[in-house]
Amino acid sequence: MVDLVDDLGSFTFEAGLTDAEKELLYLRVRASGLTFCGCAHAVFMCKLVQSLRCIIKSHNARDSLASGEDSGLCVGIIGMGHMGRQLLFALLEKSAIDPSRIKISTRRPASAVESIPTAGVECFFDNRRLAAWADILFLCCLPSHLTKVCEDLHSQLSKRCLVYSFCSAVPVTRLAQLLGHDFVLKPQYDFMACDTADLWLSCTHLTSALTDSWLIEASCPLTMSGGISLGLKWMCALLYSLLNICTFAGLGSADALSLVSSVLREKWPHTVGLKAQSFVSVSCASSLLKEKPFPWISLTDAQTKETPLLCFISSCKPMQQCLSAVYRSLLSSRCTVDLHPSHDCGDTEPLFLMA
Known part of the structure; x- marks a missing residue:
């Protein structure tokens, strides 16, 4: 089907903006870039951890120690707003984690279930239960909910549980204090003016973007481009x-x-x-x-x-x-989970790092 308005500039999103509003368009680009990079880096972390767990299991089996232990990674997500959904799609698309090993705690589990793209992912509202189960726990809640979430998680987290926070308003030192837990990882992104920043606008469909070699290269943590950087720490x-x-x-x-x-x-x-x-x-x-x-x-x-x-x-x-x-x-390797097309992240509204 031919798009009759494809070449008509007056029908574009930018056409209806004032000059003052156009100066803020970089925020739309930044939001898309942050969402893509946040999900890509989270997937990278999960795949590294899973690889290590498999190697530890093999090593222990050779030494006749705990050879029956389970190396499967259990991943929990708290919050199913924008970031929680994008992260879920990214994990299902790229991490090869079995859907039955992904659980979600959200304030509205019934509505969240409708947006889950594959069977097997369990959704409920019980932060403490999730904390006691997960090997990696992603915080994708709103900053306004974080204090209550931390109260739920405090004293419930196993020492082995790696907490990964997408709540940009709370520094890692404060988060560790609220949780009473020092196994906490929080990406700290920095921004700069850049002529190539518009490349992040192609991240609207996240699951498709995660297969793009150019975007994967641009999001590489040590050599990031597109006006976003993460740093060595x-x-x-x-x-x-x-x-x-x-x-x-x-x-x-x-x-x-x-x-x-x-x-x-x-x-x-x-x-x-x-x-x-x-x-x-x-x-x-x-x-x-x-x-x-x-x-x-x-x-x-x-x-x-x-x-x-x-x-x-x-x-x-x-x-x-x-x-x-x-x-x-x-990031270039793929998993075998099949996402239904109707559940792709293809909305046209800006995607934000926080839920």
């Missing part, structure tokens, strides 16, 4: 979270370094060797026995302070290339 905190997962599993420091390196090497054979002093101070590394686990790392500190890992990655170009290559590889 997020990537450092993500790698520290992998180390914490190994610590929680009781792995010695030598095994932890080997398995984290294996996760990266699966996608990039030129992985730089990781050493204990890549993650902790020289004094701590020198006193750390190979069979002794790494100390538990506060992700709050990893995102707010200068760390050995930040210094290592900042000065090591091959490691930066490795992490970027791993990101592109994991």
Whole structure:
């Protein structure tokens, strides 16, 4: 079918705006870019964690320890506003997580169920139940609801549960305090004027955008383009979270370094060797026995302070290339979940990072 108004400028969204309003169009671009990058980075994190869990299971099986343990990742989402829905679609499209291992807690579960694009995803309103079950818990609630949500989650979160926050109004230090939990990861995006920012306008259909190699490249955390940047501290905190997962599993420091390196090497054979002093101070590394686990790392500190890992990655170009290559590889791979076309994210309203 031919679109009769396709070439008529007077029918475009921008045509009805005043000059003053047109100056704010960059906010529409930024919102689309934030939504895409937020979902892409969340998927990347989930795939890294899942890969590590599978390798830990295989390692334990070889050592005849807990060989029957389940490596499947349990993912919870609190909030089914804009960001919660976009994240759900992204996880189903790109993460290969079984839908039965994704659960949602929302204030209106009955209406949320109608927008879930595949069977198996459970939806209810019980934040405490979700916190006790999840390995990764995404906070996609409104800032005005966050205090109540944190009250629900406080003392309910397992030490192993990685909380990932999309609530931009609350810094990670305050969030960790409200939750009484230091295993919290929060992306901190920065913005700058850029001639290529309009590329994010093609992210209207999120599930289609997640297959676009140009957009995947533009969202690569260490080399982001399009006027949005994330910085090295997020990537450092993500790698520290992998180390914490190994610590929680009781792995010695030598095994932890080997398995984290294996996760990266699966996608990039030129992985730089990781050493204990890549993650902790020289004094701590020198006193750390190979069979002794790494100390538990506060992700709050990893995102707010200068760390050995930040210094290592900042000065090591091959490691930066490795992490970027791993990101592109994991985001370019597809899963087998089939999303019904009617549930694609193809509305024309701007998409925002917060629900």
